[in-house]
Every structure is written in structure tokens, then in C-alpha cells.
Amino acid sequence: MPIELPTDLARPLVAIGWLVGTWQGAGEATYPSMQRAVPFGQELAVSHDGRPFLRWDSRTWEVDDEGTLGAPLATETGFWRVPSGMAGVDGTEVELLLAHPMGYVEQYLGHAHAGKIELSTELVARSRDAKEYSAATRLYGYVAGDLLWAMDMVAVGSAMASHSSARLKKVA
Numbered sequence: 001m002p003i004e005l006p007t008d009l010a011r012p013l014v015a016i017g018w019l020v021g022t023w024q025g026a027g028e029a030t031y032p033s034m035q036r037a038v039p040f041g042q043e044l045a046v047s048h049d050g051r052p053f054l055r056w057d058s059r060t061w062e063v064d065d066e067g068t069l070g071a072p073l074a075t076e077t078g079f080w081r082v083p084s085g086m087a088g089v090d091g092t093e094v095e096l097l098l099a100h101p102m103g104y105v106e107q108y109l110g111h112a113h114a115g116k117i118e119l120s121t122e123l124v125a126r127s128r129d130a131k132e133y134s135a136a137t138r139l140y141g142y143v144a145g146d147l148l149w150a151m152d153m154v155a156v157g158s159a160m161a162s163h164s165s166a167r168l169k170k171v172a
Contacts, residue, residue, distance in 0.1 A: 005017040005020075006020055009050075013048065013054060016080055016094055020046050021171075023042075023168035023169065025146070025166055025169055027166025028164065032158045033156045033158060038062060041069050042060045043059050044056075053079045053081045055078075057077050060074045074100070076099065077099055078097045081097070082094055091113025093109070094110055096119055102130055104127075107121065108138060116139075116140070116142070119138045119139075120137045131155065133154070135153065136153040138150070146169055149168075150165040151165070
């Protein structure tokens with residue numbers, strides 16, 4: 001499926017413009033400190049207003065065996081930016097800034113190229129009562145018209161390990 005870009009998208013955002021839209025789907029969260037893998041549902045809204053950034057709003061919920069949404073899980077909100085607006089040999093440099101209500105703020109840096117975005121944390125700040133968390137990587141890909149993503153992290157005494165992934169379909 002070809003990548004569709006909004007016609008009024010700021011030029012620096014072309015490499016990540018395929019993210020724009022509302023996406024829904026399911027995934028799974030796991031980590032060495034978790035007793036079991038947790039299936040989840042996700043809704044992601046990525047929007048723009050013509051300025052050179054994308055707005056990011058993601059919400060997840062537990063999902064039971066029948067696919068019914070249950071208790072809320074992670075929520076994150078933030079912005080995608082293209083700091084240099086330039087493409088290099090590794091693709092277009094991108095930045096993702098995220099805030100989480102559980103007491104975390106993250107800055108990711110990475111590259112976007114041909115429907116793929118690879119990021120790693122440049123900064124993780126946490127409030128005094130937030131769980132220990134110090135680094136992460138994220139991978140986003142546009143695959144057969146779907147948004148696939150995966151996140152690895154370093155937290156609560158564990159080394160870098162797989163934490164969550166999902167497959168989302170564009171619904172709007």
C-alpha cells in the first residue's frame with residue numbers, strides 16, 4: 001500500500017508524514033519484572049496543524065480473551081520534530097518528545113527513512129515517585145499499510161529488554 005501524505009504537511013515532516021492519522025490495534029507488553037505478558041488495545045492519534053511538528057496522543061487498555069477493553073494502561077502525549085530539516089546518509093534526523101502521567105518525560109533521537117523510524121532515548125527524566133527507568137529504543141514501520149512498532153527499555157534493575165509491541169491499522 002502506498003504511503004499517503006497530507007497535502008498541507010510542512011516540508012520538513014515528509015519523512016514522518018505517513019504517521020498522520022488515527023490508528024487502532026492490539027499488542028502485547030512484557031518485561032523481565034512482569035509476571036505475565038499483558039495483551040492491550042491501542043488508539044493512536046497523530047495530527048498536524050501546518051507547523052513543522054506532529055502531535056502524538058497514544059492510549060492503551062488491557063484486553064481480555066474476548067477482545068473487550070478493560071483497565072487503562074499507558075498514556076503518552078508529545079510531539080515529533082525534525083530538528084535539522086535535513087536528510088543525511090542515515091535518513092532524516094527526527095526527535096520525539098513524550099510526557100507520561102506516571103511521572104516520565106522522554107526525548108528520543110533517531111532517523112526516518114522509507115517508512116521506517118529508529119529511535120533511542122537521549123534523555124529520560126522521572127519524578128521522585130516514578131519507577132526506575134533510564135533508557136529505551138523504539139522502532140516504527142509502515143508495513144502493508146499498517147503501523148508496526150516495538151519498544152525495548154532499561155528499567156527496574158533489568159538490562160535492555162523487549163517491553164512492548166503492536167500492530168495498528170489506520171482508521172481515519
